[in-house]
Amino acid sequence: MGKDVIIACDFASKADVMNFLDKFTDCKPFVKIGMELYYAEGPAIVKEIKARGHKIFLDLKLHDIPNTVKKSMAVLSHLDVDMTNLHASGTITMMQAGLEGLTRPDGTRPLLIAVTQLTSTSQERMEADLLINEPIDKVVMHYAKNAASAGLDGVVCSPLEAGKVHETCGEKFLTVTPGVRFADGDIGDQSRVMTPAQAKEIGSDYIVVGRPITAAEDPVAAYKRCVAEFVG
Numbered sequence: 600m601g602k603d604v605i606i607a608c609d610f611a612s613k614a615d616v617m618n619f620l621d622k623f624t625d626c627k628p629f630v631k632i633g634m635e636l637y638y639a640e641g642p643a644i645v646k647e648i649k650a651r652g653h654k655i656f657l658d659l660k661l662h663d664i665p666n667t668v669k670k671s672m673a674v675l676s677h678l679d680v681d682m683t684n685l686h687a688s689g690t691i692t693m694m695q696a697g698l699e700g701l702t703r704p705d706g707t708r709p710l711l712i713a714v715t716q717l718t719s720t721s722q723e724r725m726e727a728d729l730l731i732n733e734p735i736d737k738v739v740m741h742y743a744k745n746a747a748s749a750g751l752d753g754v755v756c757s758p759l760e761a762g763k764v765h766e767t768c769g770e771k772f773l774t775v776t777p778g779v780r781f782a783d784g785d786i787g788d789q790s791r792v793m794t795p796a797q798a799k800e801i802g803s804d805y806i807v808v809g810r811p812i813t814a815a816e817d818p819v820a821a822y823k824r825c826v827a828e829f830v831g
């Protein structure tokens with residue numbers, strides 16, 4: 600599995616996402632479909648974008664009892680996406696159930712990636728709200744190890760954590776990293792960011808890039824710049 604740039608298609612409607620994808624006439628980027636678009640348009644939007652030739656990361660972050668996650672993943676496996684995810688905090692048993700559900704009768708399946716601690720969760724909130732009193736980076740590495748032992752393919756993490764995740768879980772364990780910005784671009788609401796070139800240097804396997812591409816004056820040029828910096 601080679602390095603790639605995944606565009607976060609955080610649009611609220613089919614019209615908006617298709618208008619955006621229509622600009623890509625000479626390439627078919629890997630795209631991320633999240634909860635907003637999926638809940639607005641349903642599974643049909645996934646099938647339609649797939650039929651246009653894009654690889655898809657379906658970012659629905661499942662978290663429920665193992666049986667429910669298993670059955671839901673079995674449904675998602677029919678959508679023929681390339682990557683999907685769940686919360687590592689649902690336990691190793693839940694992750695194993697998700698993996699089982701996602702595996703099709705012929706043994707094939709999309710990549711399954713775990714969310715560790717959300718980057719929006721601070722040390723303070725984790726301690727006060729979740730009663731987890733360990734340092735957050737230790738919690739992230741522990742969840743990554745749990746995901747690896749459940750047989751998952753990797754984790755979503757900050758690019759700053761990608762090197763340590765590889766050290767802890769092995770080079771083949773995938774790191775999918777949002778929080779990427781061009782050196783001369785706006786940070787927006789992200790706080791700990793890296794450029795595509797820095798993410799490459801530190802060993803991210805996939806970078807997830809939203810607004811630096813979707814809000815660019817020339818999204819295709821911004822995408823190609825990301826690919827040039829990250830994939831080389």
Ligand code: C5P
Pocket residue numbers: 607609633717718719755756777778779787789807808809810811
């Ligand atoms: O626009 P931007 O590049 O900030 O988009 C990043 C994408 O990655 C968004 O879809 C966001 O929800 C997602 N994401 C993130 N941080 C995480 C997990 C997911 O920014 N920890």
